[in-house]
Amino acid sequence: MKETKAPGYTIARVEQGPPCCDPVPVIEIAGLSISYGGRAALTDVKLDIYRGCITALIGPSGCGKTSLLSALNRMTDLIPGCTVEGSIHFGGVDVRDPSLDMAALRRQIGMIFQRPNPFPFSIRRNLEMPLREHGIRNRTELSDRVECSLTDVGLWPEVRDRLDSQALALSGGQQQRLCIARALVLAPSVLLMDEPCSALDPLSSGVVEDLIESLRNRYTVVIVTHNLAQARRIANYAAFFWMPERAGKLIEFGQCRQIFETPAHRLTASYIGGLRG
Amino acid sequence: MFKAVQEQAMLRVFRDWSVLIAIWSAAAMVAGVFIWLLADIAMRGAPRFDLSFLIDAPGNSGRSGGIGPILVSTALILAVAITATVPVGLGAAIFLSEFTRSGGLPGRAVGLSLDVLAGVPSIVFGLFGNAFFCIWLGLGFSILSGGLTLACMVLPIFIRVAEAGLRMTPGDWRNGAAALGLTRLAVLRQILLPAAAPSLVLALMMGIGRSASETAALIFTSGYVDRMPASLLDSGRAISVHIYDLSMNVAGGDPGAYASALALIVFLFIINGAAKWITDSLIGRRIVTL
Numbered sequence: 221m222k223e224t225k226a227p228g229y230t231i232a233r234v235e236q237g238p239p240c241c242d243p244v245p246v247i248e249i250a251g252l253s254i255s256y257g258g259r260a261a262l263t264d265v266k267l268d269i270y271r272g273c274i275t276a277l278i279g280p281s282g283c284g285k286t287s288l289l290s291a292l293n294r295m296t297d298l299i300p301g302c303t304v305e306g307s308i309h310f311g312g313v314d315v316r317d318p319s320l321d322m323a324a325l326r327r328q329i330g331m332i333f334q335r336p337n338p339f340p341f342s343i344r345r346n347l348e349m350p351l352r353e354h355g356i357r358n359r360t361e362l363s364d365r366v367e368c369s370l371t372d373v374g375l376w377p378e379v380r381d382r383l384d385s386q387a388l389a390l391s392g393g394q395q396q397r398l399c400i401a402r403a404l405v406l407a408p409s410v411l412l413m414d415e416p417c418s419a420l421d422p423l424s425s426g427v428v429e430d431l432i433e434s435l436r437n438r439y440t441v442v443i444v445t446h447n448l449a450q451a452r453r454i455a456n457y458a459a460f461f462w463m464p465e466r467a468g469k470l471i472e473f474g475q476c477r478q479i480f481e482t483p484a485h486r487l488t489a490s491y492i493g494g495l496r497g
Numbered sequence: 498m499f500k501a502v503q504e505q506a507m508l509r510v511f512r513d514w515s516v517l518i519a520i521w522s523a524a525a526m527v528a529g530v531f532i533w534l535l536a537d538i539a540m541r542g543a544p545r546f547d548l549s550f551l552i553d554a555p556g557n558s559g560r561s562g563g564i565g566p567i568l569v570s571t572a573l574i575l576a577v578a579i580t581a582t583v584p585v586g587l588g589a590a591i592f593l594s595e596f597t598r599s600g601g602l603p604g605r606a607v608g609l610s611l612d613v614l615a616g617v618p619s620i621v622f623g624l625f626g627n628a629f630f631c632i633w634l635g636l637g638f639s640i641l642s643g644g645l646t647l648a649c650m651v652l653p654i655f656i657r658v659a660e661a662g663l664r665m666t667p668g669d670w671r672n673g674a675a676a677l678g679l680t681r682l683a684v685l686r687q688i689l690l691p692a693a694a695p696s697l698v699l700a701l702m703m704g705i706g707r708s709a710s711e712t713a714a715l716i717f718t719s720g721y722v723d724r725m726p727a728s729l730l731d732s733g734r735a736i737s738v739h740i741y742d743l744s745m746n747v748a749g750g751d752p753g754a755y756a757s758a759l760a761l762i763v764f765l766f767i768i769n770g771a772a773k774w775i776t777d778s779l780i781g782r783r784i785v786t787l
Contacts, residue, residue: 295676322680323680325678326678327678330676330677333669333676337667337669337673339673339674340688341691350678350679353687354678399673402673402677
């Protein structure tokens, strides 16, 4: 890459990140409850997200995994009638502080959605527009960052000759990787992924999965997935959610291996076992 | 047994065909009326329709001469109407699509009043414009009064079409943009407005088309005077008013009326063509896709 002569800005590639993930919490969640129009969706969650690790949120549909994810970058603000209680601290800062700068928070915590949602522009503009909106206008910096993030997601060789063609013309898997690149281009430290592979065919899904795995260490990844095999393959930590009554609850959290091989809770064991067999 | 099934099948085929023929003939009828109307106006208007007709001032109450000043007045009235419609209409459309919850009270109230306004006959707008702009605001019979009255009349349609275009943009883009830390305004400016551009162009063209062919709202507001307007506060005769006047009030004015109608129709075709070309090029240049 071009860091050697980079003037005034630095761009680091994924593989130049720290060697392994360490159990230092970057996001600390305590007493978190989320409800929609008075109906509780998730109650009393205490959970730490560790730096540089991939944390998988698993459990059946409707148990509040996506709600938890959206609370971390305050996307819950956009849902009418949604109330969040409890505390979420990101790097020591209270995420729920009403005076918090949303742009800064969401630049630090990127999000990938279930369905790829590239904007209806060229590939280049999809990546440059968020940068411009965050005040980066230097042309060489813009193109360096675009190239770097596209390289990180493995799209660069595929699209380098057609950066100005329509992003919506890419295949589903390519679109999802573009969306990941669009999040990476802002140099976040945390990536929230809401079932990023579930709308893709198995082949593209595999490519995106490999990509997520390559993000480990340099980024803290929180991923919601219904694909238990995938969670097992890529996650360092896993959190299992269940609905004992009508509202979701965190049943068990631990190292991925422990959750899958020696689950402490009966519900975890039956959920994992049931879907395995 | 088999024969009965065959007969039933024949009956079904016959029924399918008759429905198909009914649908086709309905479509052919619409196209037929349109072509007949065009051909009639073109044939009767063509003898007087030439360059000097478009440039010259009318003489002898429009029986001779051309429609030069009338085209200028029409263009000025349209310009006033568009200048007033676009910012207000765009603002209202954005308010309705982005800042009101669907089904919420403010959105429903504004939406309902727009739908009622869209159905109000244009003569009522003319009377309102006369009372409000000409008399109350003291603008008199002027191009400004006429343009503003047209703006009031066109706004409901413009807002509804623009709003529908904005609402059609997928929510995924809004969420994606919000997750990137973009403000609501940035989402609007960078994504929603460009994506809705074809609808906005359509809304504008519909507004222009309706304004250009409006008579009743203008008779009481921009006036009858067929000389070249000196300013926006001067009275000016719009082309549709000219056609109306020639055919209703001027004996022997029909050839002029047909030639003016031809000019109006040519203009409307150009507007429609331009709208198609603009939206196609917006989509073709990959700025927007819809």
